[in-house]
Amino acid sequence: MGKEESPQAARRTTRASCAAASNGEVGRSTITPLHNPTVSDLAFGGEPLSSEDLRSSFPARRPQILELVHLLGPHSSPMLPLFVYGGASTGKTTVILQVFRHLNRPFVYASCRTCYSPRILFESILNQLLLHRKNEANGYSSAKRCEKPSDFVNFLREDVGKVVDSLKDHSGKRKSNKSRRWPKGDILYLIIDNLELVREWDKSSSLLPFLFNLYDILKLPNFALIFVSSSSPDTYYSSMGYIEPIPVFFPEYTEEDLRQLLIRNQANQKLYSCFLDIVLRPFSRVTRRLDELSTVFSSLFQKYCEPLSDTSLFPNDEMKRRLFSHFRPYISPALNEIFWGPSQCLSGIESGKVTRQRGSIRKHEDNEDFTEIGFHMSTAAKYLLISAFLASRNPATLDASLFDSTGGSDNRKRKRKASEKSMEQKETVEQESLMKGPGTFPLERLLAIFQCITSVIDVSIDEEEHGDGFSTDGGNSSWLMSNVLSQLSSLCDANFIAKGGSCPLEGSTRYRCTISEDFALKVARSIKFALPNYLCRR
Ligand SMILES: Nc1ncnc2c1ncn2[C@@H]1O[C@H](COP(=O)(O)OP(=O)(O)OP(=O)(O)O)[C@@H](O)[C@H]1O
Incomplete structure (x- = not known):
């Protein structure tokens, strides 16, 4: 069998591991070759999970659990598509699956991480709907071959209809069959996880609009859709004419939550x-x-x-x-x-690299999370990008006044210095820099700013007797330089920083930061860096 999951097994594994992760127990019975699948397999299965257990299993996620339960509503009530989003590892998948376990609703789950192409995604969903398990006997083939979205819609209509009929049928008999825990209601939910990865393999950009339109295309009252993504809705929607799904946000954990x-x-x-x-x-x-x-x-x-x-x-x-x-x-x-280090869960982005993604980046209210910029990169890369932005935006002559001798920004000092400058002089510098666009800078300046701003991360282990500190150079400047160069090359690959040719006098390469202030502010917010304090204001 290739990399593709066996949907039944994958769903069971996912559900079981989620149950195990959150409750220390396995939620589903083991699959045996003799197991005869029925629609009851479309529920999470295992022991029921009370609402109290559900909430206590997920510290700091009570509001999201309540919101999800509220939006899912009573069983058999139709639901508009949901868009569950939040940074990586904020518990989205686990919470949703456990909510389904608690509510005992039938669902199909497909992650775009394991289903890494449209065909695999479509077939995985259809296999689950048809209770088809790939195995040696069927040559590990899918129940139906499905490559095109139009075929997927037709199959889905057919298969969802069948499942819903069985659910209705079973719900009538539920009371008489005590040996099995049947799913509640006759709405079938489709959960598509890690949606952000679709952008990486959907080069024609047609799959995302298709998925967002699926609810409208199908027009099936007994079918509900839940998208799960680690990047925010704003990185997807661009006036494509479909109704935007209802957003459910999973915020980053606070220190106390952690x-x-x-x-x-x-x-x-x-x-x-x-x-x-x-x-x-x-x-x-x-x-x-x-x-x-x-x-x-x-x-x-x-x-x-x-x-x-x-x-x-x-x-x-x-x-x-x-x-x-x-x-x-x-x-x-x-x-x-x-x-x-690279973020461990890089939305389909090469390890250690950063990638600028397609799709608009619109201003929106949820401004406290990195999800708003739609991709992941290492903390160091974020600091380096901000350093490059500062080097391009601020005149080099102001560096000394923006950063104090210990590296940090001393606002009082800066204010005093700023007020010492005549307004006229300041305006001239600012107008010049505005007309020139982002300025170029040498590597040495970038490195100096980077060291200054990382020294204010203030990650010192300073609990009185503890006098340790965190230094980005690891005590070794060549080690620092090679790390900076590797991150810089990733940022250049992603077109966040451009090589601006070499200076005829110095002979060294100069760089230019190409990101907008709005974007730099978003990156800065994601690492709680007070960028405005370091900007030479117009
Ligand atoms: N509030 C929480 N309580 C208990 N466990 C949690 C909580 N938040 C996250 N976890 C645990 O963290 C791990 C990652 O969670 P999960 O995969 O659900 O995150 P995610 O937001 O879906 O991540 P990704 O976007 O990478 O898919 C799981 O083991 C999960 O049980």
């Missing part, structure tokens, strides 16, 4: 809390992704515990100091790794 989430499965929560007191603040300044933090903290926590003979005890102050001094050397390298 603490709750990370601590909940720990055997010794008090000990883990001491550990989090040291690491959570600095690391959450670099990433708020639960998966990234869980991974890095699991190995760091082992290091933290190394001096302990009994990890079930709560350390006293003396012990805490010993643990910290043992643990301290591991912090900066781990922070550096996460700062420079």
Whole structure:
């Protein structure tokens, strides 16, 4: 079998792993070759999940759970398409699947990560609807071959109709059949996850409008659609004439949310809390992704515990100091790794690279999340892009006044300096820079600004006795330079930075940042960087 999932198995695996992840139990019965699939397989299955268990399984997601339950409404009530979005690893998939488990509704789930082409996506959906499982006996073939959207619509009409009829039929008999837990209602939901990836494999850009139009094309009252995406609605819609789905936003976790989430499965929560007191603040300044933090903290926590003979005890102050001094050397390298490393879930973007995506980037209200710019890149790349933007926007002569000697922006100093300048002089500089467009800059200036602005990340481990800090150079300037060059080359590939030719006097390459201020502000917001404080204002 190729890379494509067996839909039944995949759905079961997804559902089971979600159940396991959130509740520590597997939600579905094991598939056996003798299993005779019925429409009951279209529900999550397994043990019922009460609303209280559902909410307690997902700290910090109570509002989204309530919103989803509210929008799904009572069973058998039609629903307009939903668009569930939020940054990677914010729990969208797991929460939705567990909501379906709780409501016991029938659904088909397809992720554009495993279904990586239109044909695979269509066939995976149809296979699930037809309760068809690929196996050796059928040569791992799909129930129907389906490449074209028009065929998909025709098959869908046919197959959804059949499923709905069975659901209606079964719901009548439900009371008499106690051996199986039948799904509730006669609405069939189609969940399409990781929608942002479609842009990567849909070169003709026709599939997304088709999917957004699907509800209108089908006009099936018993069919509901849920799109799940890690980029915001604004990166998709562009007056294509379809009704925009109802948005449900999963915001980024706060530091407090992360603490709750990370601590909940720990055997010794008090000990883990001491550990989090040291690491959570600095690391959450670099990433708020639960998966990234869980991974890095699991190995760091082992290091933290190394001096302990009994990890079930709560350390006293003396012990805490010993643990910290043992643990301290591991912090900066781990922070550096996460700062420079590519985001683990890159919406179909090459690892470590950044890609400018098609589709409009419209101004909208949800301005606190990176999802608004529709792609992922490493924290370091974001800082570098902002540095390049500053280097292109601000005159080099103002660098010294914008950044203080320790690297950070000293607003008071800057204000004082600014007020010292005559308004006339300032206006001349600004008008000149406006007319010239984004200026070019040498690598050295970019590096200097980058070091200045990353030094204000303020990820120091400064809890009184802890005096460690995070430095982006890892104590090695050639290491820093090679990292910067690699990130810079990615940003050039993505056309965020252009090579502006070489300076005849210096002979070195000059660069120019091509992004708009609006876009730079969005990138800055995603890393909570106060870009306006560093801009030479017009
Ligand atoms: N509030 C939460 N409570 C419990 N677990 C959570 C929560 N948020 C995220 N997780 C866990 O984080 C992991 C990633 O979650 P999930 O895959 O649902 O995120 P996602 O938003 O769908 O990510 P992606 O956009 O990458 O698909 C899962 O193991 C999930 O159980």
